[in-house]
Structures are given as structure tokens and as C-alpha cells.
Amino acid sequence: MVRSGTALSRRSLLLAGLWLTAAAAEWAALRPVIFQEHAPPEVVLYHVVGGSFAACGLLAWHRRPESRVGPLMVVTGLLFFVHVTLGRFHSSFAETIGIAVSNYWVITFVALLVWFPGGRRRWVAGERVVIAAFVLAEVVLALAWMLFAEVPRNLALVWPNAHVASVIDKSSSLLGFAASVCLAMLLAGRWLKATRPVRRASAPAAPGALTLLFLGALILQGVFTTAQSPYLVWPTLVGLVLVPAVFLAGVWRAWAARAAVGDLLVDLGSMSGRPLQAALAKALGDPTLTLAYWLPQFGSYADSGGEKLELPADDGNRLLAVVEQDGERVAAIVYDASLAEERKLLDAVVAAAGIALKNERLAAELRARVNELSASRARIVGAGDQERRRLERNLHDGAQQRLVALGMQLRLLGPRIRTDPEAAEALVATAAAELATSVDELRELAHGIHPAVLDHGLSVALQSLAARSTVATAVSVDLLERLPEVVEVAAYFVASEALANVAKHAHASTVQVTVSRDPKGALVEVADDGVGGADDAGGSGLRGLADRVEALGGQLRISSPLGTGTTISAVIPCGS
Amino acid sequence: MRVVIADDSLLIRDGLASLLRDAGVDVVAQTASADDLLLKISSYRPDVAIVDVRMPPTHTDEGLRAAEEIRLRYPDVGILILSQYVEVGIATRLLTQSAAGIGYLLKDRVTNLDDFMAALRRVAEGGSALDPQVVSQLLTKGRSADDPLNLLTPREREVIELVAEGRSNKGIGERLVITERAVQKHVTSIFMKLGLQRSDDDHRRILAVLAYMAPIQN
Numbered sequence: 081m082v083r084s085g086t087a088l089s090r091r092s093l094l095l096a097g098l099w100l101t102a103a104a105a106e107w108a109a110l111r112p113v114i115f116q117e118h119a120p121p122e123v124v125l126y127h128v129v130g131g132s133f134a135a136c137g138l139l140a141w142h143r144r145p146e147s148r149v150g151p152l153m154v155v156t157g158l159l160f161f162v163h164v165t166l167g168r169f170h171s172s173f174a175e176t177i178g179i180a181v182s183n184y185w186v187i188t189f190v191a192l193l194v195w196f197p198g199g200r201r202r203w204v205a206g207e208r209v210v211i212a213a214f215v216l217a218e219v220v221l222a223l224a225w226m227l228f229a230e231v232p233r234n235l236a237l238v239w240p241n242a243h244v245a246s247v248i249d250k251s252s253s254l255l256g257f258a259a260s261v262c263l264a265m266l267l268a269g270r271w272l273k274a275t276r277p278v279r280r281a282s283a284p285a286a287p288g289a290l291t292l293l294f295l296g297a298l299i300l301q302g303v304f305t306t307a308q309s310p311y312l313v314w315p316t317l318v319g320l321v322l323v324p325a326v327f328l329a330g331v332w333r334a335w336a337a338r339a340a341v342g343d344l345l346v347d348l349g350s351m352s353g354r355p356l357q358a359a360l361a362k363a364l365g366d367p368t369l370t371l372a373y374w375l376p377q378f379g380s381y382a383d384s385g386g387e388k389l390e391l392p393a394d395d396g397n398r399l400l401a402v403v404e405q406d407g408e409r410v411a412a413i414v415y416d417a418s419l420a421e422e423r424k425l426l427d428a429v430v431a432a433a434g435i436a437l438k439n440e441r442l443a444a445e446l447r448a449r450v451n452e453l454s455a456s457r458a459r460i461v462g463a464g465d466q467e468r469r470r471l472e473r474n475l476h477d478g479a480q481q482r483l484v485a486l487g488m489q490l491r492l493l494g495p496r497i498r499t500d501p502e503a504a505e506a507l508v509a510t511a512a513a514e515l516a517t518s519v520d521e522l523r524e525l526a527h528g529i530h531p532a533v534l535d536h537g538l539s540v541a542l543q544s545l546a547a548r549s550t551v552a553t554a555v556s557v558d559l560l561e562r563l564p565e566v567v568e569v570a571a572y573f574v575a576s577e578a579l580a581n582v583a584k585h586a587h588a589s590t591v592q593v594t595v596s597r598d599p600k601g602a603l604v605e606v607a608d609d610g611v612g613g614a615d616d617a618g619g620s621g622l623r624g625l626a627d628r629v630e631a632l633g634g635q636l637r638i639s640s641p642l643g644t645g646t647t648i649s650a651v652i653p654c655g656s
Numbered sequence: 657m658r659v660v661i662a663d664d665s666l667l668i669r670d671g672l673a674s675l676l677r678d679a680g681v682d683v684v685a686q687t688a689s690a691d692d693l694l695l696k697i698s699s700y701r702p703d704v705a706i707v708d709v710r711m712p713p714t715h716t717d718e719g720l721r722a723a724e725e726i727r728l729r730y731p732d733v734g735i736l737i738l739s740q741y742v743e744v745g746i747a748t749r750l751l752t753q754s755a756a757g758i759g760y761l762l763k764d765r766v767t768n769l770d771d772f773m774a775a776l777r778r779v780a781e782g783g784s785a786l787d788p789q790v791v792s793q794l795l796t797k798g799r800s801a802d803d804p805l806n807l808l809t810p811r812e813r814e815v816i817e818l819v820a821e822g823r824s825n826k827g828i829g830e831r832l833v834i835t836e837r838a839v840q841k842h843v844t845s846i847f848m849k850l851g852l853q854r855s856d857d858d859h860r861r862i863l864a865v866l867a868y869m870a871p872i873q874n
Contacts, residue, residue, distance in 0.1 A: 473715075488672060488675055488767060
């Protein structure tokens, strides 16, 4: 607070000093003109231009200290005064300086046109060339001209030569005119490509560019004749006096937009989703604004509907403001680069929207979870259907078929018991064997539906699983008490599916199955020493496992670097 | 009577063949696939083809499609479809064109040899055989209160079920232990109550009853 207070007062002092300087300069420039009788109005107007730039620039500076527009306008105004006021000193040195810098204001004016409305934009090559052309015309050629021009009190005169001076003067004028036209075209091109907020914000540059064209035409006219057409003089002067005011209005409008934040605050209470994004877009005047909610659970951004959102790359046209609440990332606002200049407005809007954003983010997260849940539920249902289909197939082709055949054999047997006891005996033997096979098959099927061995505890069940595995499997269960039944079943199926995967894909020689308690629940780990490279996108088995575990609020992780084996670990919450 | 058996399960095929041979049926050929069945039928021209519904390669409805093919190319060959389960939808698909020489039974019916043989004989003679389970599914499905089926007496319901199974008056009489004349009286009464066209032809009769119980929607 102390530091910012000091900075504030320092800036106030600077601004006050500049106000005094500008007022003194304006008075010095204007005094002889007003006291002169019958002063032509265009002369009066000419002496007001500097004051207009300085005053409007200081006001803009005061309103938007972070913008370079205000300072540039002030510098333009003061440079405009230099030539006029130095001429009043009747000193050769002062006048020489005055002549040398007489047109420097054109350079800052051009820079202002290119820069307005500001923002964190880079200068494109064309703009650099135009600025360089103006520097060449108004600095380098102006100095060169002074070396040859025989004008009173020119201390820089070295080789008096009217012809060379005239050639340099005309070159400078032609260059200045050409650069003016190029700049106008550049600005027009930029306008056509700009986004809506940029267009609106840069509108004040249009009368500025027009004024520059008239000025260029006036300079061009100077190449051919000493007379100045009033049709060029008047628009140029009026333009130069009014353009600062237009710029100031532009700056003021952006400042006034902050009032919209007040309206936003009032509306926020009843706002969510798209309306919130629309309200932010309105308050910031950027219809392309996008609101993205940060979902820590998913590690990604999503829109208000919970759909995943890819944020655009920071390409200089779109910028990103991350919104934080109590130190945690809540959302991001993607906005047009032209708003960067409105840092304070942006901060105000973001702060105002913070609370609503937090609630909204929770809602978006909820929707994303619902989406994920629906997808997972559909997969679980699908997997269930597939499983039932498999069971039906197995029953149909196996036990059912065998039992029908068994019935037929018993039918055949009946009449033979008396007539052909040997044949009957053989039939009984076959029938008994068929029956035994059917019983085996039914047991296998029942086991697939629910492993009855789980009744004897997870450890016993996993030992049996390991015994059936084709890969050497070690089991270690480190539990003080039995887990809830759903957790045991899930843990069993994680191990079962993982072992099936190992047998099918891993080319492993050993597998370690470990079950232990974890602060978050039960931890099941199946680690093999095979080839690795497994992922859940490939097979439905692992995806189905993940669904089963996630349905219980747990998490399944697969670590499978190529060549170093696969570890599947599931953490399954155990309720309270 | 000459039959061909098509079933992809060797157990069933052999068991069925042994049973039928014991009962005096001439099992002229056995096969495990639908394609081969058509070849066997063209060479042996049996009285009846006993066909499993699920056969390779897809194990879905190969048997039914083979049956349709047989019906088209050898209309005089009776077809008895055997299946592990029976469905009304499949019955209507089978019987849409004609019920003559068509049977549709659960595989387990084989173990009641007398009934099975009766059904097989009906199919061989151009009659019909519909599994009782299909018929009871038809009769127990949801019906409105003013359905004329509700007007039938318990005895008439028994009779209409047996009619729907494809049995003749004589067969129904034997089953219910009543005279053929009594059966005829019941059938007349049923057809009047339901407003059906009378027919002495057994398989037309079954069609009329089935069409009444399960109207085929087009």
C-alpha cells in the first residue's frame, strides 16, 4: 500500500508538472498570435494543435495510466510546441534546434495512429517500414537539409547550396507523402481483418489517418508550389485539433465500460452457464469471449455443459486469463487480444465473476461427471449383455445339449434293460460320464457368474485363481480383516481379468498379485515381468475393469512401459 | 418313414437317430450343417427333415433359413424344426405361408417318444406340429377383457390348445379321453364363438386358430 501510494503521488506530481509545462507552452505559443491584430483564424488554429494534444493526452494518461496512448499524445503535443516556442527566443541556437525538431511530432503522431488502441500486439513489418520512412523523412533528411539550406540563424549550415537543399526538401516531402498513403492503407487493411472489439476500439484512428492523408497532400503540394490550398489547410488543421479529442473519447469509452461491471455484479446472483459467458462477453465488449471451467478431477477444461474444451493456442490474437479463487484454479477466460489494454476492466470483471464462476465450475464438473457416468453405465450394461449372451451360448451348446442327449440315452436304455443288459450297461456308463461333464460345465459357468470360492475369503479365492493361471503367480494378501463383499468381488475380478490379460498378451514368466490396505481403501496390484505396452483403449477387458472399479468410486491405473512389464493397480474405497 | 437329421451336436444327432431307429424310423442320413442338409435332401428325398435351428457358421438361424429353402425347392418334404427354446415369433415366421408339413418342437420333446413320434408322423403326412409351449405362450399373452377367447369353457380351451398344436380330432380325442364326435362338437362351438371359418382340413384349421391367436402384422 505504501509503495503504491508513493508511486501514485509521484505520478500525480509528474502529471501536474506536465500540465504546467503544457499550459506555459500553449500560452507562449498563443500569446503573440492573439495580441496580434487581425490574426488569420488558421494561424490561431495551428497554435492550438499542440495544446489540444497535450491536454487530451494528459486526461487520457490520468484515466488509463497503463496505456501508452496518453503519454504518446502528450509527447506529440509538446513536440508540436517546440518549434513554435523556441522560435520566440531570438537565439540562433534555440532556433537551430527548433528547425531541426520542427516535424518530430509527425513521427509520434504516426506512432500513435499505429499503436492505437494499444494492447499487447507486435509491430508488423509494414508498420516498421512506414515508421522508418517517417524517421528518414523528418529526422535524417531534415538534418541533411539544414547542412545546405540558407535560412536565418541556421547554425548547422555547412555548405550553402540552394539547389541541393531544394532536392533534399522535395525528397523528404515526397517520402513523407508516400509514407502517409502507405500508413493509411496499412490501417485500412488492419481494420478489415480486425475482430469486432478491435474495430470498435480502434475507430478513433480513422479520423487520425484521414488527417494524416490531408497533411501528406499538403506536403506534396509544397513540392510543386509555395501556395497552400485552403481545401488542404483547413481539413488538416481542424483534424489535428479534433483528433486528440476523438482519441480521448475512445479512451474514455473503454473506461466507462467498467461501469458495466456494476451491472454484471447485480445480475450475477441469478446467472449460470451460457448466460454467464454472455454477460462477461457484454461487460468486456468481446462477443468471442469463451469461458472455460477447470475440472481438477479430469485435468482439463470444459464448457458449462461439461463437454471437454481445448483452449486455443496463444497466438497473439487470443489471450487467456486464469481465474483463481482462494488460490485454486477455477476457470479461464479466453478473450480478444485487444482487451489486454483493458487490464483493469478485465480484472474487475474477473473478480466480480469469481464467485459465480466457482459455483458454475462445480456445476460443470458435475455435468462432466454425469457424462462420464452415463458413458460408463452404458458400457457396464453393454458388458453385462455380452456376458449374459456368452452364458446363454455356453448353456445352450453345453449343459443343455448334454442333458437332452442324456434324456435320449435313458429313453434308449429303458427297453434294453431286459432285452440287452450289456448294451444297457454301456449306455448307463456313457450317460454317467455325460452327466459328470455336464456338472463340470455348470460349475464352471456358475463360477463365471459369481466365484463361490469368495465365500472362503479373498485370499483363498486369489490362491485358487493363481493355481489356475498358466503363468507362475504369487499371491500376497495383507489384510487385517475381511473387505466388504462388493470390494472383494471387484478385487477378485481385477485380479482375474488382469491375470487373463497376462496369459494372453504379456509373455510374462511370473506375476505378483498383492492386496493391501491403502488410506483410500483396498489396493489391488497385479504386476508381471512381460513385454508391457498395454493400454485400456485397446481391449474392452481393461476398460470394463476400470468401469467396475470406478462404479465403486475407485480408480484403476495401468502402468505398462514397453519392455518392463505391466502393473495394473486398483484402489477401491471400502465405504466408511 | 424316411428322415434326415441335421444338428451340429453329435450327441443329439446320434441319440436321436438311435431313438428313431428303435421306433422303426428309417434314418437315411445325418448332417451337421445346413448346406449339407440341402444336398442330402436332394439325394435322399426323405419324408421329413429334422432340423436344428442353430447351426454353423453363425449359430443363429441357419436351420430356419434351410427350412425355407427346402420348402421352396422340395415342397413335399416335411420339416420338423427342433430347438432348445421355442418362440412365438419364430413359429409365426415358420407358419406364415402354410402349416402343411411343418413342425416346431422343443428338443426335449424327444424324450416323450410316443408324442414325438405322433408329431413326426403328422408332419410326414402333411399335417402340423406346434410345441405346446408356443401355444400356451400365445394363449397366456396379455388380452383385453372382451376377448372372445375368454368366452371359451375350460374344456374348449384344452381343445383349442391341442388344435393349435396341430392334432387331428382323433388325436385330441385320445389325448383328452373323449370321443371324436365330442371333440368335433367342441371345435364347432369354439369356431362359432371366435367367428372362424370352419375347415375339416387340419392344417388350415391350425392356421385359422394361429392367425386368430397371433395376428401377423404386415
